[in-house]
Amino acid sequence: MNFAIACDLEGIGGVVGSPGEGLHQTSRQYAFAAAQAVREINAAAGALFDNGADRVYVWDNHNGSLNLDYMELDKRVDIIAGVGEKHRWPGLEGRNISGVLLIGYHPMAETYAGVLSHTCSSTTYQYLKMNRRSMGEIEIDAISAARLLKAPVIFVASDDKGVAQAKEALPWAGSVVTKKALGRNLAILKHPSRVVDEIYSEVSGAVKNMDRMELYDIMDPVEVEMRFLRLEDAEKLNNSKTKGAELVDPYTVRFTARSFLELY
Numbered sequence: 001m002n003f004a005i006a007c008d009l010e011g012i013g014g015v016v017g018s019p020g021e022g023l024h025q026t027s028r029q030y031a032f033a034a035a036q037a038v039r040e041i042n043a044a045a046g047a048l049f050d051n052g053a054d055r056v057y058v059w060d061n062h063n064g065s066l067n068l069d070y071m072e073l074d075k076r077v078d079i080i081a082g083v084g085e086k087h088r089w090p091g092l093e094g095r096n097i098s099g100v101l102l103i104g105y106h107p108m109a110e111t112y113a114g115v116l117s118h119t120c121s122s123t124t125y126q127y128l129k130m131n132r133r134s135m136g137e138i139e140i141d142a143i144s145a146a147r148l149l150k151a152p153v154i155f156v157a158s159d160d161k162g163v164a165q166a167k168e169a170l171p172w173a174g175s176v177v178t179k180k181a182l183g184r185n186l187a188i189l190k191h192p193s194r195v196v197d198e199i200y201s202e203v204s205g206a207v208k209n210m211d212r213m214e215l216y217d218i219m220d221p222v223e224v225e226m227r228f229l230r231l232e233d234a235e236k237l238n239n240s241k242t243k244g245a246e247l248v249d250p251y252t253v254r255f256t257a258r259s260f261l262e263l264y
Ligand SMILES: [Zn+2]
Pocket: 008, 009, 010, 061, 062, 063
């Protein structure tokens, strides 16, 4: 059995970020988030190996990659680092992945008072819908895993709002709530060491229930609706007339993609 762990940072235990900014190299909590992410990944990887995994890949995918201290990762893992990929889950097609895990993931853009909620870019989108359903990065990476790897999401770690969204789309997946969101930059934090312990036991449970896991996918063609934060972004996409783009309102553009893989 081979597994892939995708790691974002906003949903990591102990992280709330700072008002008015995302989590980037100069943010106060960036170094903590990256270090705690390593601990959470190692807990998940340890649980996978203890339950029969042959290979575990770690995809360091927050904002331009290169976030984690690779020397601190469990030395049995292989690491996917860097940018420039054509699709999500780079390098993993054809590697017989049995399941994928999402660690440090966060609620979708239009989530009220979710910790650091966004979809793909916190400075670009108010929301993203596909086939009239709201999508966040949890859903996008679940569909991408189904399409590219034929692999189900078996585990998600996020704040309580991200986990609630994951449970709606992926009710079979194991999960750990890393914090209870009270606002965009406010939460009751589960102690980061307890988050690590819970990830180990939940991932162990998920691997023992692989027969329960399902693929999450949507139908092609995909009707995409993007509501932008800035008028000029909507104007630009509408003027490009790609894929028959049409303006729904001054902030919102709708178009059809023949396949999900044209998008991600
Ligand atoms: Zn991120």
